[in-house]
Amino acid sequence: MSELRKDPVVNRWVITLDDKSFVPQPEYKIPGNMPERDEVCPFCEGNEDKTGKNILTINGADGRWKVRVIPNNNPYLKVETELSRKGVGMFDVVSGTGANEVIIETPRHNADFDRMETEDIFGVITAYKERMLDLQKDTRLEYTLIFRNRGIKAGAAVFHPHSQLIGLPVVPMRINEELESAKQYFEYKKRCVYCDIIENELTMGSRIIRQTENFILLTPFASRTCFEMWILPKKHMAHFPKIEEKEARDLAGLLKDAVARLNKALGNPSYNYMIHTAPVKAGDLDHFHWHIELLPRVKSQTGFEWGTGFYINPTLPEDVAVFLRNL
């Protein structure tokens, strides 16, 4: 029996089918013989001359790098471009001003979070934070987004584990929708909608996969795709870069665990995750709460989904939560 579920924040509906026979089709598997170092990979240790200069490096105790941040050599947007906004006929154009950096998460070509130490993932999170804080000094930028593409279906052009940071001269539509809806909710109830989601989920329990001291990992009520997961900080915080060291270490462990469960459940599927955080200039919003959305790419979107903004999810988030919890 299908039902329509509304996302509790934005006006997004998911048709949940509860199809017990559905088999996800993850396109991407890690080949068994993938080496720890690939001669031609620009992100591998020893090939540092194949990329632009390091913007940030985090070294290990042995003096070798653990994380390095470089400029994207094929950037969508460039910091050097002067910001301009103009009209062309009735249309609006903004210059491609912005930043586009790549966070190389490990020297090891064949790693993923499930095969990295928590301390190494803590280094990745630290790099996210430091680069965001640095970019936010550029007053032309309205938003900084961290996202991770893993696997071809998720749009990753390079296999070697990496994330990207993009600084944008406008606030993205999806974030604006969340901000607007969360603000309306706050005006009406004087409470943060995400804080309410956390409380609701902890009370109901059926979609919680795991919780740590500072975070919860769950399958969202209106999951857009099977095995979608969100990580939310229990404490109200609008801006991801305000994360403290202790929290970042806790988050590293939970990210490792989430990816391990996903990889075990689906055999290394393609996936994306994005950090949703408040706009750079927004201040400490009472109504917005940063979080991470992790989306496995196990199903093609049809014209129905493109045309409507609806999603079709063949599986119940409650069933997925049970499955992931018990892994």
Next chain:
Amino acid sequence: MSELRKDPVVNRWVITLDDKSFVPQPEYKIPGNMPERDEVCPFCEGNEDKTGKNILTINGADGRWKVRVIPNNNPYLKVETELSRKGVGMFDVVSGTGANEVIIETPRHNADFDRMETEDIFGVITAYKERMLDLQKDTRLEYTLIFRNRGIKAGAAVFHPHSQLIGLPVVPMRINEELESAKQYFEYKKRCVYCDIIENELTMGSRIIRQTENFILLTPFASRTCFEMWILPKKHMAHFPKIEEKEARDLAGLLKDAVARLNKALGNPSYNYMIHTAPVKAGDLDHFHWHIELLPRVKSQTGFEWGTGFYINPTLPEDVAVFLRNL
């Protein structure tokens, strides 16, 4: 040099890269030996017993069917389900009430619009119209959507040419966004934004591919993907099902032409199209204008696109228009 382009209606931004070296990767090619009739295809002539009963049939002069409409045997939504709306904790759920029909567009397994007669495509459009008008009698439905998935990358489960019609108990988010923005534009300017787009595009000329008596075919200013095309009626009309016979015949010819150009340009790529029309109960809106959006699926979406609602388009719509115009 990249630039950010805003869609003239909704708050959607596209980063246009103007990458002259970009090669689209259409996953789907029609195998050379694809037969006109496939023994096991449920949509082929002679296999009518493999599907549910015909809801509508359009026959040719020879008495054989040209178009038939059947219930989707694996529907997202069912007309038989009683409509209910409830809260679960803080969450909202609507029963999976609705309709999901399949329009089989031709008896020929290996056809597409470019290899069909205009008169046959006119039959498809007539089926769209008649089925929408019939479903709109069900007062529980707020929206009826026609969409077409072609190729695996576009989410088509069956190769045989077909479209789908879905009737929904809520108005989809994407349509609501268009309606809201178009309404704001109208309140400010007392003109339909789509009528203004048509006038702007005809004046500028650079994105027009072709025009007929009643329609224009163009690459939209903020194309989300390379080779995106829109068809708009020149006359202001909010509701697609109010299309007249003469207009439907004109549209059939233009659809055939658009698909032929696309197939020739990219070698039969996967694509979707959707008819954007006003909600069932909306009346003759001054501010909304039905249109068709055709999106080739030639590039994976990354986490950046999922997370932001931004799109990355490697090619300039003006270059694509020149290319398609000259085919």
